Amino acid sequence: MPLRQCGRADLAVERISWMATPTLAALMLFLLPTATTAQTLEHKVLCTITDTRLTEISGMTTSREFPEMVWVHNDSSDAARIYGIDLPTCETVAEVELIGVQARDIEAIARSTDKRGRSVLWIADIGDNRDSWTDVGLYRIREPTKLGRTARKAREFRFTYEDRPHNAETLLIDNNRIWIATWQLASGGLYELSRRSRSDTTLASRVGDVGPLITDGSIAPDGSGYVLRDYLDVHFFHGPPPGRRVATVALPAQVQGEALTWTADGSGLLIAGEDDDRIIEVAIPQWVRSAMRPPDHLASYR
Secondary structure, three states, X not given: OOOOOOOHHHHOOOOOOOOOOHHHHHHHHHHOOOEEEEEEOXXXXXXXXXXXXXXXXXXXXXXXXXXOEEEEEEOOOOOOEEEEEEOOOOOEEEEEEEEOOOOOOOOEEEEEEOOOOOEEEEEEEOOOOOOOOOOEEEEEEEOOOOOXXXXXXXXXXXXXXXOOXXXXXXXXXXXXEEEEEEOOOOOXXXXXXXXXXXXXXXXXXXEEEEOOOOOEEEEOOOOOEEEEEOOOEEEEEEOOXXXXXXXXXXXXXXXXXXXXXXXXXXXXEEEEEEOEEEEEEEEOOHHHHHHHOOOHHHHHHO
8 A cells, every 4th residue: 555654643633641540541441432642552673574575564463373473464566475474583484375366465364263273364355446346355274384385275255345345454353253444544444244145255244434544453362352553553442343442542653554463462462564674562551451351340331
């Protein structure tokens, strides 16, 4: 996506300062529509990528088979393949060719489990800069259990939006439920794929709204909520999509921040981007984590 610089004022995000104990913060976040802060989250650079092929990372997810590895992919400049990156070193330790994938514009990757409990990876070929494709595709493969180079035949799932074609960069998966968040300048939409289809192409129905310029997202490992990111901020939501937004916090500065996933233990976030050789770990404040796991009576009340 050809976007390089934009100021925070351009996104017109209203911010307020926020100082509270975790318990009070959790309560207040359920009484207020949302809380935002201009303070950048604590973060550290885990490692620096030296593989010259990985210059346009636009999607990332953690590996279940290899706890200290993430799967990433490039934007539309690459072929149909994903890469395994070792987090302590940022070395490329795995490469998977996706057989049967056209790779028009791969924009997202996510992980789930199949009916037998095996780890599977979903690759979303959902980029559509001209909002013109009549249908787009998701591809599912078994997560490799060995490092190095390999190839996997992908199972294809075609879908179309209920209203019109959209550009999208975000895939959210929770068990057997799948959502797509679209990338729009003013505001985007959240679409859920039907689990029942009588044709080869599934319908994606709009179930909510999202903010502008959403580039990635991820379901929390414990299922308490999910996150969406844009080029500047990360948005935290309680509950499954569409859920309820409880906080928006500034991310560390990136040239073109695109990729995001949770750490394996769910205590933080990992981010990466195009024209940026860093993988950055971002800490999640306690008050945000408390807001995503409210007391039962507050959760049911909302």
